[in-house]
Amino acid sequence: AQKITQTQPGMFVQEKEAVTLDCTYDTSDPSYGLFWYKQPSSGEMIFLIYQGSYDQQNATEGRYSLNFQKARKSANLVISASQLGDSAMYFCAMRAGYSSASKIIFGSGTRLSIRP
Amino acid sequence: GAVVSQHPSWVICKSGTSVKIECRSLDFQATTMFWYRQFPKQSLMLMATSNEGSKATYEQGVEKDKFLINHASLTLSTLTVTSAHPEDSSFYICSARNWQGLANEKLFFGSGTQLSVL
Numbered sequence: 001a002q003k004i005t006q007t008q009p010g011m012f013v014q015e016k017e018a019v020t021l022d023c024t025y026d027t028s029d030p031s032y033g034l035f036w037y038k039q040p041s042s043g044e045m046i047f048l049i050y051q052g053s054y055d056q057q058n059a060t061e062g063r064y065s066l067n068f069q070k071a072r073k074s075a076n077l078v079i080s081a082s083q084l085g086d087s088a089m090y091f092c093a094m095r096a097g098y099s100s101a102s103k104i105i106f107g108s109g110t111r112l113s114i115r116p
Numbered sequence: 117g118a119v120v121s122q123h124p125s126w127v128i129c130k131s132g133t134s135v136k137i138e139c140r141s142l143d144f145q146a147t148t149m150f151w152y153r154q155f156p157k158q159s160l161m162l163m164a165t166s167n168e169g170s171k172a173t174y175e176q177g178v179e180k181d182k183f184l185i186n187h188a189s190l191t192l193s194t195l196t197v198t199s200a201h202p203e204d205s206s207f208y209i210c211s212a213r214n215w216q217g218l219a220n221e222k223l224f225f226g227s228g229t230q231l232s233v234l
Contacts, residue, residue, distance in 0.1 A: 033221050043207060045160075045225035052221070091159065095221065101148050101167055103175075104211075104223060106160045 002027040002096040006107035013082050014115050020067070021077040021110050023092035031098035034075040036066065039089040039109075048090075051075060087114045119143060120212045122226025129200055130234055137195045137229045139210030145190035146212035151183075154207040154228075166193045200233045207231075 003026040013019045025034065036048040051059045051066045059066045067076040079086060092107040119142040129135050139149055147168050152160040164185050165173045172185035182204075184196040193212075197204055209228040215221065 035221075035223065037225075043209075043228045043230075045209065045211070047223065047225075050221055093223075101165060101173075103162055103165050103173075104150060105162055106152075108159045 002029070002032075002094060002105060004092055004094045004105055004107040006092055006110050008110045009108075010111040010113070012113050012115060015084060016081055018078060018080045019082050019086075019112065021079075021090050021092075021112065023075045023077065023107060025073050025075060025092075025094050027094065027096040029096040029098075031096075033095040034066070034068070035093040035095075035104070036064070036075075036077045037091045037093060037106075038086075039091060041088070045091075049077065082114050084114050084116060087112060120146075120210065120224045120226045122210050122229060124229060125227060126230040126232070128232045128234065131201050132199055135197045135200055135231060137197075137208055137210070137231075139193045139195070139212065139226050141191045141212040141214075141224070144212075144214045146193075147190060147215060148213045149187060149193040150211045150213070150223075151185060151193075151195050152209050152211070154209060156207075160209065163195075197231065200231070202233045205231055205233045 005024045032053045034051045038046040049059050049061045049064045049066050051068050058068050063080045065078045089109045091109045095102050095104045121140045123138050149166045151163045154160050163178045166185045166187040168187045168190050174180045187193040210226045
């Protein structure tokens, strides 16, 4: 069975500081992918970053980076120089298996609030 | 970037009626689409995986006769909530996979549908 866990229900961070959102996962499949999404109050799901299980390097997308520690089964999201607009729910997600039909499940989410 | 269109954005219906929600991938072919349900301040719960030209795969606990999914083409999947009841009120969101292999997967979401059953 596959499982994804986010242990931080909420976080408060001062503007311009870096923030790390935790995510751990569990799967027996050697081929998997990990995602991070942002969901503002409008409800839309905004793709942030993706990491494949065979990627040698940590994924980066602008201010977002994914700290992929395979042995620990963790995929933490790092946001550098946080901005007020970063306040939102953040979800970690995983696809287990190497197939276009493999399902994608989500963690419980972390609500990030940026203080001015 | 790729766009997924979901309609309607919100719907209010009477108990016992059926509601159809459409999900379209506008600029790519999506062999797989996913339907999720989200309660307020909670995570996305996967309801079913929809594959073009075949029957949907439902998650445990999701009634396939109540939540009918049709994926008739590579760009369109529909979710029909049959005989809706107040407990079906929720935010439903679809996503479409732009499969580019393990190294570069993209999953795009529709804007969601807020269903309220009176």
